[in-house]
Amino acid sequence: MTHGHAVTAGAIAAALDEVREARPRVHCITNTVAQTFSANTLLALGAVPSMTLAADEIGDFVARADGLLVNLGTFDALRAEAVDAAMPAAKERALSWCLDPAHAESSPRRIALARRLIDLGPAVLRCNADEFRTLFEAEPGPDTVARAALRHGIVVALTGARDILSDGDRTVFLDNGHPLQARVTAAGCAASAVVAAFLAVIGDPLIATAAGLSAVGVAAEIAGETAAGPASLQVGFLDTLYGLDAATLQARLTLCPADVPAGL
Ligand SMILES: Nc1ncnc2c1ncn2[C@@H]1O[C@H](COP(=O)(O)OP(=O)(O)OP(=O)(O)O)[C@@H](O)[C@H]1O
Ligand SMILES: Cc1ncsc1CCO
Numbered sequence: 001m002t003h004g005h006a007v008t009a010g011a012i013a014a015a016l017d018e019v020r021e022a023r024p025r026v027h028c029i030t031n032t033v034a035q036t037f038s039a040n041t042l043l044a045l046g047a048v049p050s051m052t053l054a055a056d057e058i059g060d061f062v063a064r065a066d067g068l069l070v071n072l073g074t075f076d077a078l079r080a081e082a083v084d085a086a087m088p089a090a091k092e093r094a095l096s097w098c099l100d101p102a103h104a105e106s107s108p109r110r111i112a113l114a115r116r117l118i119d120l121g122p123a124v125l126r127c128n129a130d131e132f133r134t135l136f137e138a139e140p141g142p143d144t145v146a147r148a149a150l151r152h153g154i155v156v157a158l159t160g161a162r163d164i165l166s167d168g169d170r171t172v173f174l175d176n177g178h179p180l181q182a183r184v185t186a187a188g189c190a191a192s193a194v195v196a197a198f199l200a201v202i203g204d205p206l207i208a209t210a211a212g213l214s215a216v217g218v219a220a221e222i223a224g225e226t227a228a229g230p231a232s233l234q235v236g237f238l239d240t241l242y243g244l245d246a247a248t249l250q251a252r253l254t255l256c257p258a259d260v261p262a263g264l
């Protein structure tokens with residue numbers, strides 16, 4: 001395991017500016033529920049989404065992309081073929097990609113798929129607590145997240161009221177966000193798309209993940225201050241993400257290192 005730099009508020013704020021400047025193209029193999037909101041979230045951030053799934057052209061899209069998301073929600077035959085057709089191009093481009101094992105807990109097929117894709121080496125696995133429990137057969141916590149990251153050589157980002165992020169060496173908590181996010185469908189899927197955009201630009205995958213999830217969390221938190229419910233949260237989130245500047249992100253960031261015992 002290579003030891004990366006400390007995950008600092010300054011590095012996270014700088015990452016937002018870098019992503020805005022780079023305008024990365026992010027190809028998303030994602031579920032039918034998440035597609036429009038994820039594309040709008042990427043556009044609000046300043047990234048360029050594409051969503052095509054057809055096996056005979058997805059390779060061309062990925063060949064032009066800077067980032068890639070694979071999300072297992074509504075994982076039908078079209079999406080299964082899309083993943084197989086996309087992977088050679090992603091490998092050729094050496095893309096750092098994000099895996100979202102949406103609803104892995106719901107079927108044995110989904111668990112097997114998620115495990116097969118983890119073995120293909122995503123840079124980041126972004127999951128919720130149910131998905132984490134199912135995939136790693138452990139209760140979510142900083143030590144179990146760090147152990148999963150270390151075992152697979154990836155960043156594991158577990159989201160919820162408190163996000164826990166680890167690359168097996170560095171483990172951090174992020175407390176930004178708003179409870180109404182859990183009442184907007186595919187908020188986590190959109191967060192994974194944002195992580196894919198940051199991975200396309202930022203070389204350190206843990207810093208990319210922390211920056212992506214904190215941009216989402218801070219935007220939701222600000223939007224939540226005036227939202228009347230889930231619908232206005234969703235609208236306000238897109239507007240706030242669009243207008244979010246690095247100084248506001250840095251000022252509102254609630255990041256702290258987690259103390260994980262050595263020798264996992
Ligand atoms: N109670 C909460 N308080 C603050 N932030 C939250 C809360 N619940 C979720 N979030 C935030 O919402 C975002 C989505 O995470 P969540 O864990 O709900 O994803 P998910 O379960 O995969 O969602 P979906 O499958 O609907 O896309 C994350 O950025 C997370 O930090
Ligand atoms: C509701 C739903 N069903 C499959 S994917 C999805 C959105 C993310 O949970």
Ligand SMILES: [Mg+2]
Pocket residue numbers: 100102103128188189
């Ligand atoms: Mg999810």
